Amino acid sequence: MICKDFKGEPISRLGMGNMRLPTVGGGGHGAAIDFDKAAEIIDYAMKNGITYFDTAYVYAGSEDFLGKVLPKYDRSSFKLATKYMAGANPDYKAVFEEQLKRLNTDYIDFYLMHGIMNEDGVQSYLGRGCLEYFIEQKEKGRIKQLGFSSHAPIPVLEKMIGAYKWDFAQIQLNYLDWTMQDAKGQYEALTKAGIPVIVMEPCRGGRLASLSPKADEVLKAAHPDWSIASWAFRWLMRLDNVQVILSGMSNMEQIIDNVSTFTDGGPLSDEDAAILEKACDMFRGEINVPCTGCRYCCDDCPMQIEIPKVLEVYNKMKLDGPMSIFGLFAINPGPKDCVGCGSCASHCPQGINIPEIMQELADQLKKMPGPGGPFAPPPPKP
Numbered sequence: 001m002i003c004k005d006f007k008g009e010p011i012s013r014l015g016m017g018n019m020r021l022p023t024v025g026g027g028g029h030g031a032a033i034d035f036d037k038a039a040e041i042i043d044y045a046m047k048n049g050i051t052y053f054d055t056a057y058v059y060a061g062s063e064d065f066l067g068k069v070l071p072k073y074d075r076s077s078f079k080l081a082t083k084y085m086a087g088a089n090p091d092y093k094a095v096f097e098e099q100l101k102r103l104n105t106d107y108i109d110f111y112l113m114h115g116i117m118n119e120d121g122v123q124s125y126l127g128r129g130c131l132e133y134f135i136e137q138k139e140k141g142r143i144k145q146l147g148f149s150s151h152a153p154i155p156v157l158e159k160m161i162g163a164y165k166w167d168f169a170q171i172q173l174n175y176l177d178w179t180m181q182d183a184k185g186q187y188e189a190l191t192k193a194g195i196p197v198i199v200m201e202p203c204r205g206g207r208l209a210s211l212s213p214k215a216d217e218v219l220k221a222a223h224p225d226w227s228i229a230s231w232a233f234r235w236l237m238r239l240d241n242v243q244v245i246l247s248g249m250s251n252m253e254q255i256i257d258n259v260s261t262f263t264d265g266g267p268l269s270d271e272d273a274a275i276l277e278k279a280c281d282m283f284r285g286e287i288n289v290p291c292t293g294c295r296y297c298c299d300d301c302p303m304q305i306e307i308p309k310v311l312e313v314y315n316k317m318k319l320d321g322p323m324s325i326f327g328l329f330a331i332n333p334g335p336k337d338c339v340g341c342g343s344c345a346s347h348c349p350q351g352i353n354i355p356e357i358m359q360e361l362a363d364q365l366k367k368m369p370g371p372g373g374p375f376a377p378p379p380p381k382p
């Protein structure tokens, strides 16, 4: 396993993200974690040199799960990272104590203020004693390294950077977002401030595990034995200030592939980086919605629409053709139920115009045979 020095200690460059652990019956967000399957992944991670485990207070069941599965290993053999989200519970003191209990530990190695997106987010951590409290915990040794995670634009990020001598920061970084979401600017701002970067969404929630048929062909022709996802990791390994690359691994196939990339692989050569850029240009021209599946848009939707699932179908439709829209029939409530309130778009870190897409899909659905379409059976008589 490739490691990188952090303040005199080696940490694996691949980190285990625990937001997308396997669930019972393959259920979505909030479904119970399939303990045995998830524990198999963690055991494989530990046996193969992964030493960084990332979770959060708001990842359903994840802290509890890690608190059960990790204690059989020597506490000094791995780093635990978890996060406090002000929006989920304003009582940061109670949350921190609960997290230590859930994780079955008396200290957190890497502690983060979770998900800065805008000025209000900055204030929710800096303006009410929260940061001061966590600094105090650090002084007591209950937090070893203090940082934050951010989806914020650069001026907001700069405010956060200036607020404290942070030990690290976590941002969304991958070759697609390097220019699309100005991840380059964010990475450079953190690097200039001397703050090591932990990468989240290196594969954009799995989106870069397969690009488009044409782009995949270009990459496969260059290296038939590399997975498409491994190009994203190898590209990130080129960046010197990247400390850990998190991957939310949901099955054994993913972790085996990732461990192999970070054991036998290394950074992309300049020649391979040019090939990736070419494939990326092809892909960029084809995709329309850069949804990462973070679900920040879902909580306040008055119609409780499973927005990321809808967008998944939308992307598929854009890539594979209009017949993919049939996937929408399984999503209820769906685009036809959208009232266009816009609440979702105001929470979306990717700046996706969700109401417009819902409208486009609702219009498209009306043209299709099936429920709601012109070829649908007539509604039952009252």
Ligand code: SF4
Pocket: 300, 301, 302, 303, 304, 305, 307, 337, 338, 339, 340, 341, 342, 343, 344, 345, 354, 355, 358
């Ligand atoms: S615009 Fe539509 S999808 Fe978005 S929050 Fe409102 S009802 Fe939900």
Ligand code: SF4
Pocket: 290, 291, 292, 293, 294, 295, 296, 297, 298, 307, 308, 311, 347, 348, 349, 350, 351, 352, 354
């Ligand atoms: S639409 Fe935006 S907020 Fe919603 S899941 Fe996708 S990226 Fe996240």
